[in-house]
Amino acid sequence: MITKNPYQDNRHTSLRTLAMPADSNPSGDIFGGWLMSQMDIAGGFYARQLSKSRVVTVAVEAMTFHLPVFVGDEVSCYCETERLGRTSIAVHVETWVRRDQLSDDSIKVTEAVYTYVAIDEDRKPIPIKKPES
Numbered sequence: 855m856i857t858k859n860p861y862q863d864n865r866h867t868s869l870r871t872l873a874m875p876a877d878s879n880p881s882g883d884i885f886g887g888w889l890m891s892q893m894d895i896a897g898g899f900y901a902r903q904l905s906k907s908r909v910v911t912v913a914v915e916a917m918t919f920h921l922p923v924f925v926g927d928e929v930s931c932y933c934e935t936e937r938l939g940r941t942s943i944a945v946h947v948e949t950w951v952r953r954d955q956l957s958d959d960s961i962k963v964t965e966a967v968y969t970y971v972a973i974d975e976d977r978k979p980i981p982i983k984k985p986e987s
């Protein structure tokens with residue numbers, strides 16, 4: 855199902871890459887684990903930028919694979935803050951793919967909520983400064 859990608863304006867783009875043959879299973883579908891890894895990196899960039907500190911992933915919730923990803927798909931991960939805690943940030947990550955390079959049509963394939971914790975040099979949680987509104 856092709857729908858309008860609400861993130862098309864690139865505001866929340868945290869990662870864009872290409873699904874390669876080495877990322878696929880013998881049937882030609884892209885491994886879910888590869889996608890989860892890309893989404894973790896995307897959410898990590900987002901959380902790091904927001905917290906201005908090193909972050910580690912503490913939990914992944916509500917992982918849903920809506921549709922398969924194929925070799926050659928342009929894969930984009932988009933991030934939004936789901937919840938900002940004292941030392942943690944929950945990031946809603948959506949993954950959309952584009953198959954036809956000549957079209958702007960995109961398909962939402964995966965979404966999940968990744969939670970990151972800001973840490974110091976001793977790997978201890980540290981408070982995240984609230985962004986000024």
Ligand SMILES: CCCCCCCCCCCCCCCC(=O)SCCNC(=O)CCNC(=O)[C@H](O)C(C)(C)COP(=O)(O)OP(=O)(O)OC[C@H]1O[C@@H](n2cnc3c(N)ncnc32)[C@H](O)[C@@H]1OP(=O)(O)O
Nearest residue numbers: 894895898899902910911912913939940941942969971979
């Ligand atoms: C331009 C330059 C570029 C530089 C280039 C940099 C690249 C940058 C991008 C790459 C980004 C890669 C992103 C991947 C990052 C990993 O892959 S990290 C590897 C996998 N993760 C780990 O190894 C983490 C292992 N776990 C831990 O070390 C400890 O559990 C933690 C995370 C430090 C937490 O320690 P803790 O003592 O449990 O802390 P605690 O005070 O109880 O809880 C801290 C917070 O976590 C929350 N929390 C704890 N458990 C949970 C849970 N199960 N669910 C939800 N929240 C939880 C608590 O509620 C609390 O939140 P707040 O209420 O403070 O907001």
